Amino acid sequence: MRVGLFVTCVNDTLYPRTGRAVVTLLERLGVRVDFPAEQSCCGQPLFNTGYRHRTEPLLRRYAAAFSDHDYIVTPSGSCAAMVRDNYPRIAAKAAAEGRGGAVPEAVTEAAARTYELTEFLVDVLGVTDVGARYPHTVTYHPTCHGLRVLGLGDRPRRLLEHVEGLELRELPGAEECCGFGGTFAVKNPAVSAAMGADKARAVTATGARTLCTVDNSCLMHLGGILAREGSPVRPVHIAEILAGAEDDPEPPHGTARGGGAR
């Protein structure tokens, strides 16, 4: 089984811990992970802002980078949804507008081989107990694209429930959007911040120490609000919890900003 890690641009640049955690986790489960360096961004920021034509080279790049992998695994519900839901549409439109040649088939075929991490674990590997230990209280926010586009359902929760020492706290209004929405966060800052503040309040009220999602982009937004408010809650990607066989080997992101470095 050849598994290609699609790490995503946000994780590559800002949250390499998450990528490393996926590698640790999958290797522990006996999966050999490959990281094709030709990969880049899925193009979602461009596409969702209205720049469909600019995303086309990124589709071709994705299909080429992962052409010989049986499975493409990504630690992002949103990027997986972009690939699975939008790539075939974008490719079909490109073909209809006379661009793309044989690419639409390659793109659609690569999209079908793409799995969000928890889907890959539960559906392909057939595991819900990944042998992780995380002795902390955790609340789980199902991010919108994982929830509504991919239909992740209870897969992330089932994985979390099997983590040793982990205590799951219910998040009221969990299925409501956190307000990130990519460029929405800066195009409509007032509404985005209001949504985020409401979500952060609900998260803090659970009393959990850790906020977990399948998307670091939403965590960047919520973590930014929580940090600004001085909340003790730490944002942690699900991969990092599932990779943890011991107590945290290093401090999670979103905390310990390096003292007086700034």
Next chain:
Amino acid sequence: MTGTYLGMPSFPRAAEASTRDARLRANLRRATGTIRAKRDRAVAELDDWERLRAAGAAVKDRTLRHLDHYLVQLEESVTRAGGTVHWAADAAEANRIVTGLVLATGEREVVKVKSMATQETGLNGALAAAGIRAYETDLAELIVQLGDDLPSHILVPAIHRNRSEIRDIFRSRMADWGLPAPEGLTDSPADLAEAARLHLREKFLRAKVAVSGANFAVAETGTLVVVESEGNGRMCLTLPETLISVVGIEKVVPTWRDLEIFLQLLPRSSTAERMNPYTSMWAGTTDGDGPRAFHLVLLDNGRTDTLADTTGRRALRCIRCSACLNVCPVYERAGGHAYGSPYPGPIGAVLTPQLRGLASPLEESLPFASSLCGACFEACPVAIDIPEILVHLRERVAEGGPVTIRGTRTVIRPAKRHGAERAVMAAAGWALDHPRALRRGQRLLARTRGLHPRRLPGPGRAWSDTRDLPDVPPESFRDWWARTRGGTGRAGGTS
């Protein structure tokens, strides 16, 4: 007369103010939260909901594809039943037709059934200009009219008002419009309803002309359908001598059998009821029963242009239930007025820019008034993929492209205000397709991490005013992989 939508600010500017209105936020949170929970229960009762939804979407799509045929059939059926059909290409023509019909009766007053189409055309203003007073009789529309306000919700136009605000409006304004509010009016729902009942009863009994919209128009029989909860609509539809109905051309359904689907989908999605309390149906006129004259004004006003767009046209399936508003986190925070049209919320964000065209900063901003969370698509009883249409319309704003304006196919240029963004996106698109350049950027970012400010200047403030920036790690994933596993030579970022 009520307010106007002309010169509304862009969505983000309007929302900047409305999100700070604590009372508005509380009113909307309470109201939408309640409706949302009730709707979930009403929908969960039906085990064939998804099939009903698919059937509703299919009937609408088929009807829209053959709209020319069904509209002509509707005209024939209505005419045969004793009604008169008028065709209005735009809002101004519709208002001209209605004004002329009212003036021809010699009356200077009309009672109105709650109607989205006449809100869209601004009919009340046009009637006022001709010296005709229009009385809104839907309770929430009455509150909006008395308050010299604008509706902020499709189903509950005064959702932004709470009980005590409504009492204050009744006390201060009812006397200007007719019967004053009773002495010592309290803000109990029963008292408020009774005050409205007395105030409106006088108008129902006096009115000779009524204006309505319609939820559906059945082509095979020429039957119009109004679905409501209060019974005030039925008063207007039955008591006056002349009835004028202004109906968007997309409201036609081919047969009564099709109606069966929508009369299940609509009440559960809108008021969370199994069946709405009042469903009025009429075809033309009947001797000795109801209005003596019936006029149907079929309104285009951008609908044919919308129909020409194979992605955007799906917005025309909308049956105005407002389920998408009630589940929308953006609507809940920004409020309906920020959408600058009688169609607020997610459906407004896709309908308004298509019906009006990308005519001003407001219409250009509406497709971006969404986090694309998908809750609207999930709730929509006719399965309109609103996020897909939003992104499609964003493309029209950002990149330009083909549109149809008053029946003429044309190619619009990208919106002027998006120049700087376009340059950034072009640069980003290039860098993302050149991993070596991307890697240089990542390394520069990592090397300078000690220097990054906590708050960004200029446009970056939109982020950092309310959110801390993420820490930049010392090493990207890519570099880590190359350093620890890079033996294959593939990790070098060749491009």
